[in-house]
Every structure is written in C-alpha cells, then in structure tokens.
Amino acid sequence: MTVEGLSRIQFAVVALFHFLFVPLTLGLSVITAYMETRYVRSGDETFLRMAKFWGRLFIVNFAIGVVTGITLEFQFGMNWAQYSKYVGNIFGAPLAIEATVAFFLESTFIGLWIFSWNRVSKRAHAVIIWFVAFASTLSAVWILIANGWMQRPVGYALQGDKAVLSSFGALIGNKMAWIEVFHTLMASYVLASFFVMGISAFHLLRKHEVYLFTRSFKIGAVLALASSVLVIVGGDLSGVAVAKDQPTKLAAFESQWNTEQHATFYLLTLPDTKKETNYFQAIGIPGGTSFLSYHNFNSTVRGLKSFPANDRPPVMVTFLSFRLMVLLGFLFVLLSILAVVYSQRGTLDKRRWFLRIMPFAIFLPYLASELGWIVTEIGRQPWIVYGLLRTADASSRAISAGDVLASLVGFVVIYSLLAAADLFLLTKYARKVPA
Amino acid sequence: MGLQILWFILWGLLWAVYFMLDGFDLGSGILRNFLAKDDTERRIILHSIGPVWDGNEVWLITAGGATFAAFPATYASMFSFLYIPMLIILFSLIGRGVAVEFRNKDERQGWKSLWDWVMMVCSLVASFMFGLVFGNVFRGLSIGANGYEGTFGDLLNYYGLLTGLLFVAMFIVHGMLWVAVKTDGELSERAYKRAGAFWYALLVIAVLFLVANAFATKLYDNFLGHPVWIIVPALAVLCLLAVKLFLARGNDVEAFFASAATIVLVTFTGVIGLYPNLIPSRTDAAFSLTAFNSSSGHYTLTVMTIVAAIFVPIVIVYQILVYRLYRKRITREEVAEGSEFY
Numbered sequence: 001m002t003v004e005g006l007s008r009i010q011f012a013v014v015a016l017f018h019f020l021f022v023p024l025t026l027g028l029s030v031i032t033a034y035m036e037t038r039y040v041r042s043g044d045e046t047f048l049r050m051a052k053f054w055g056r057l058f059i060v061n062f063a064i065g066v067v068t069g070i071t072l073e074f075q076f077g078m079n080w081a082q083y084s085k086y087v088g089n090i091f092g093a094p095l096a097i098e099a100t101v102a103f104f105l106e107s108t109f110i111g112l113w114i115f116s117w118n119r120v121s122k123r124a125h126a127v128i129i130w131f132v133a134f135a136s137t138l139s140a141v142w143i144l145i146a147n148g149w150m151q152r153p154v155g156y157a158l159q160g161d162k163a164v165l166s167s168f169g170a171l172i173g174n175k176m177a178w179i180e181v182f183h184t185l186m187a188s189y190v191l192a193s194f195f196v197m198g199i200s201a202f203h204l205l206r207k208h209e210v211y212l213f214t215r216s217f218k219i220g221a222v223l224a225l226a227s228s229v230l231v232i233v234g235g236d237l238s239g240v241a242v243a244k245d246q247p248t249k250l251a252a253f254e255s256q257w258n259t260e261q262h263a264t265f266y267l268l269t270l271p272d273t274k275k276e277t278n279y280f281q282a283i284g285i286p287g288g289t290s291f292l293s294y295h296n297f298n299s300t301v302r303g304l305k306s307f308p309a310n311d312r313p314p315v316m317v318t319f320l321s322f323r324l325m326v327l328l329g330f331l332f333v334l335l336s337i338l339a340v341v342y343s344q345r346g347t348l349d350k351r352r353w354f355l356r357i358m359p360f361a362i363f364l365p366y367l368a369s370e371l372g373w374i375v376t377e378i379g380r381q382p383w384i385v386y387g388l389l390r391t392a393d394a395s396s397r398a399i400s401a402g403d404v405l406a407s408l409v410g411f412v413v414i415y416s417l418l419a420a421a422d423l424f425l426l427t428k429y430a431r432k433v434p435a
Numbered sequence: 436m437g438l439q440i441l442w443f444i445l446w447g448l449l450w451a452v453y454f455m456l457d458g459f460d461l462g463s464g465i466l467r468n469f470l471a472k473d474d475t476e477r478r479i480i481l482h483s484i485g486p487v488w489d490g491n492e493v494w495l496i497t498a499g500g501a502t503f504a505a506f507p508a509t510y511a512s513m514f515s516f517l518y519i520p521m522l523i524i525l526f527s528l529i530g531r532g533v534a535v536e537f538r539n540k541d542e543r544q545g546w547k548s549l550w551d552w553v554m555m556v557c558s559l560v561a562s563f564m565f566g567l568v569f570g571n572v573f574r575g576l577s578i579g580a581n582g583y584e585g586t587f588g589d590l591l592n593y594y595g596l597l598t599g600l601l602f603v604a605m606f607i608v609h610g611m612l613w614v615a616v617k618t619d620g621e622l623s624e625r626a627y628k629r630a631g632a633f634w635y636a637l638l639v640i641a642v643l644f645l646v647a648n649a650f651a652t653k654l655y656d657n658f659l660g661h662p663v664w665i666i667v668p669a670l671a672v673l674c675l676l677a678v679k680l681f682l683a684r685g686n687d688v689e690a691f692f693a694s695a696a697t698i699v700l701v702t703f704t705g706v707i708g709l710y711p712n713l714i715p716s717r718t719d720a721a722f723s724l725t726a727f728n729s730s731s732g733h734y735t736l737t738v739m740t741i742v743a744a745i746f747v748p749i750v751i752v753y754q755i756l757v758y759r760l761y762r763k764r765i766t767r768e769e770v771a772e773g774s775e776f777y
Contacts, residue, residue, distance in 0.1 A: 077510045079515070081514070084514075092510070096501050097500075112757055
C-alpha cells in the first residue's frame, strides 16, 4: 500500500478512536455540572453523591480523551505534511486558538475540580465544573470550525502553491461549521444521556440506591428526548447544507445516480456501484429526496453520474453509514419518549424489560457518532478540502510506507491496550454502588 | 517582518515553557520508582504532579499549534522529517498521562506495578526523545531540493544523543527539586539529595554540550556576530551553578526556580543560535526553513498575535492561581487517609 492509503487508514483509526471519548466528555461534563448545581441550590446530599458518581466516570473517560487528542494534532504534520503546508495559514489558526482558549482552561480546571472538593467553597467547586463543561464545548467549536473549513472552504485566497487566510470573520462564521457544532453537541448529549440512563437502569434492576438512580435516570431521559429531537433538526440542516455545498456527498447519501427533478426517496434501496445504479428500490416517497435536500418537493437533485468518476466519493460506505446513522437517530427518539414517559409516571420499576434493554442501548449512540464521522469524512472524498485539495496530493513525502505501517501497527496495539484498561475501569466504576 | 520575528520568539518561548513545566513531571516520573520507599510515597509523588501535569502538557499542544499556524512549512517538516522520534514521543506521552490517571484506580498490586513501570519508561523515553529532536534541529537536518534526504539512523549522531542525555539530566534534577519542594520529611530530604547528586552529572553533560555546540552546530555563529546575546548562555551557566549554591544552603525553593530558569535559558541558547532558522539545512542553507520563508501570511500572523495577546496572559494568571492553591507541601498523613488523592 501507499503512504497515502496507509495514512488514511491510520487517520481513520486515531480519529475514530479519539471520538469514542469526546462526546461523553462533552455531555457528561454538563450533566455532572447540572447535578452539582442542584446540590448547591438545594443542599440535597443525593445530588452531591450523584455528581461524585458520574464525575468519577467522567474523569476516567476524560484521561483517554486527552492523551489520544494529542495524536490528532501530531497527525497533520506527521502524515499530511503537504496538506499542512497548503492550508496551514488557515487551518493552523483554529487549532492554535483551540489550545490557547479551550484546552488550557479545560485541563487546568479539571485538575482543580478533582482535587478541590475540600479546598474551595461548594459554590466555587460547582462553578469550576461549569468551566470544564464550557471549555470542552469551546474546544469542540474550534475544532469544528477547522473541520467545517475542510468541508466548505471560505475566507481564503490562493497564493502560489498554498491557500492563505483572507477573512478570519468568514472562517469563524462558516455556516457549515456551526451546523456541525450543533449536530455534534446534540449527538454528544444523546450519547451521554444514554450512558447515564443505561448505567442507572443497571442499578435500578438490582435495587441499588433506587432514589439516586431514579433521579439520574430522569435527568438522562429529559436530556435524551430534547437532544435526540434536536440532533435530527441538526441532521436536516446538515443535509440542506451538504446539498448546496457538497453535491457529490449528498448524491452518495441517497445513492442518487441520475439527475432528477422531484427525486423520489426510497426507504429501501442498495447501490450497485459497478453498474452505477441501484440493485432495487422500494417504498418510494415521491419528491422525498428533493425535499430533504432543498426543502422543496420539486427541486432538482444532481445525480452521481453527472460528476466525473474521479470526483465521486466511495458510494457504498457513505450510503450504508448514512442510512444506519439516520435509522439510529430515529430509534433514539423512540427510546427517549419511552424513557420520559416511564420515568415521569414513576413506573420504571414495572418496566423491567425496558430497564434490561437500556444498558445495551449505551452502545448505539457510540455507533451513530462514529458513523457520523465516517459519513462526513468519507463522503467528502476524494477531497481533503472540498473542491480545493485532493487527499491524494496531501500526504507527507518524507515518509515511507514502511514508516506508516510501523506506526499504524503501534497505534492499533497501544490503542487496544488503552481501550481494554478504560473499559475495565469504566465497568468497574459503573457497577460500583455509590458511597 | 516584525510579526515573523515576534512569532519566532514566541515559538521558542512556548517550547521553553513546556520544557520548564513538563520537565519536572517527566523528571519526577523517571526516578519515582527508585525514590519512593513504599506505596504511600509513590502516591505522594504522583499527587505532586496530579493536578498540574495535564495543564503543563497543553503548553506542548500550544507549541505545536502555534508552529502550525505561524510556520506551517516548519510544522509540516518538523513532524514528517522526524516521523519516528515524534511517534515515540507521542506514544510515551500517552503512556505517561494514562499512567498518572489510572495508577491508583485499582487496588491490585499488579495493576499499580504495571503503571509505575509504564510511567518510568515513558517519562524517560519522552525526555530523551525531546532532547534528540531538538539536538538534531540545532544541528540541522539533511534537507535538499526533494525535502528530507536523511534517515532515522542519521538522527542518532553523537550530538543528538548528547542533547538527549542533557534533557534527561536537566529534567531529573528539575523533577527531584520539584519533589523536594512539594513534599516534606524524609521523602523531601531524599529527593533533595538525589537532586544534588544528579547535578554533577548534569554539569558534566552541560559542559560537553557547550563544547559540542562549537563542533557539531553553527549555533555560536550568531553569538560571535552579536556578542550581546552571549548573556543568555552565560546566564544559563550561572543559573545552573546557582542550583548547586542554593542546594548547599538548603534553599530548595530557590534551587527549583534556578533549575527552571536553566531549562528556559538552555532552550533559548539554542533558539538564538538558530535564528533566523527554525530548522537549518545541513545540505545547503538555501533549503533551511526560516522565520521568513516558512511563515504564514501577515494576516494570519496578525490574527494570531491578537489572540495570543489576549488569552496567553489569562492562561498564565489562572495557572499561577492553581499552583498557588496547591502550594502546600503534601504530607504523608493526608495522602494516607485522603480520598481526594492519587
């Protein structure tokens, strides 16, 4: 394999692995902060014990998130040197700003939060975790501004062999980036609230700390319902933005081969990439794809065949990942509605089947989040910066395929060990009845 | 022009501050297993860096990010030309960070020993590799018309290895002084003595390094051209001597700050010697990556300057506040019974 091919696999491994930890950090920091605030306001010790229980899981998860995050910053220079040279003028800025305004705040205040339960006032301690939550969110904003620029490059000018920044305002005002921020944050809240509900359900089944875990479950359920509906709103906004700015990605989402007005959305279909058509199409909604793309049943959707073959993304992976992600998104709404209804009526203990499913449902938002990134990044191919720079022209020239193979093996081994250690600790602390 | 020079200085400063801060985390990590007599002492040392190591490491991420934003071509070259050392640094920092956070999350002896071992090896390897990388940057890389023309083996030259040893020795002394300052009783005294013993090793390596600079690098050209800058290496030497002086007098806090200053001044001796290069070419000066030919455009540098001017002072203020909050020496009793400790 080539340096480029191996580097792409390596980036997929390290980015997808890192993103196993990011959404829980984003979501659980807010949930823990909310619980601690309730404790400060009400003086109810249950909320304090809740904050400590969920906070401990947050910390274990956070540690791996931090160390695997450094990898990504190193990756751009190590494996994508041509990319870094080409876009460093623009792409480097949000990365450096992310470190300066968000990472320092996040990492300094998390250290403070862990060790200052008895050193600062109750109120100050709750404020500290809000700072951590705020800083995590801020870092998500900056990294997605960077990613948003790769999806929809704005505010730049071409100068010789590189792109240079011409408008910082356009860079940070990129609509694509802010839709990504919204979609990602909501997805993270879905993930964290399913995490809280799943572990609470595990304990409720065993009658551990029923009051504490019922309260936790309720908080999770309300957040899950709100965020799972909003994540679909965010998905819809993304679809429209993709249709406008990344037509090849949209066509791959829907396996739309021919340009059509009033394009039909098929609930069941499967692309045949060799023959450039679909094996079958069933249960059509006339104008559905047109509506999803442009919010207009009669609009024209460009098909894949209207683009040169070397400008199209891998259709099968993009299509299947997209479909599965969307399906999971609707499943989250359904499960959240049940969770809200049962927990608000106080009938959770009678719905043991539901409590039995929820611990397993923890894994589904993880899957959906990973699929989201697969859709976003593979759907953007063959471009590393959409319409501007091809992935094939972006990898480092100073390294050999052997170098990358060695590092890829290293990452797989080390990350597997990290995953094992993390899973061991998370399971241990999740099963432990709070003190 | 002005902004490029400003960012060249900031580039050096960010790395120097990173080495100064993470230097004591790494240094105490290297010797921790040998310094501590029992599990409680191991926990005390871990706890001394626990609340701050992560914030310290962000200086590295910022140094990397600033290099990316201000000098994209240097960032791309530094990380891809030095692929293997950078990879080893990355793996070591991952191991070190996880070891700190996970070591006391389970009571089993095997689990603790595993992470103690990981922490020691990773701290040592990261320290050495940072030295190896910067030694080779000071020395220059084989950059030709087609980019990097050297191999990983070329990096293992005597000067690179010597700089690796220099970093290990600097960080060990720094880390031992940190432990001496942050703990009390026997452990503090033991760390204090180790710092004194390793200081001699550091002195020998530092002298060799200063001599080797003249033969293996062109760092001294700038000092010969502009003798006023000799004040920086001179101060570095003075600070190194001051470490021993303070140690002899029993002033551990002053010795620690002298050691911190030594690290910053040693880094800046290299940075001043490099100017205007960030990475000199050994093949032909025309291929050197400089503050002028590898920088971002004026507009990006202006944006970055504004961001740095606003946020870096804020970061420094709250990091100092956190260090102040934890300024008390950690006692054996509080770690033995406290649940808030590593």
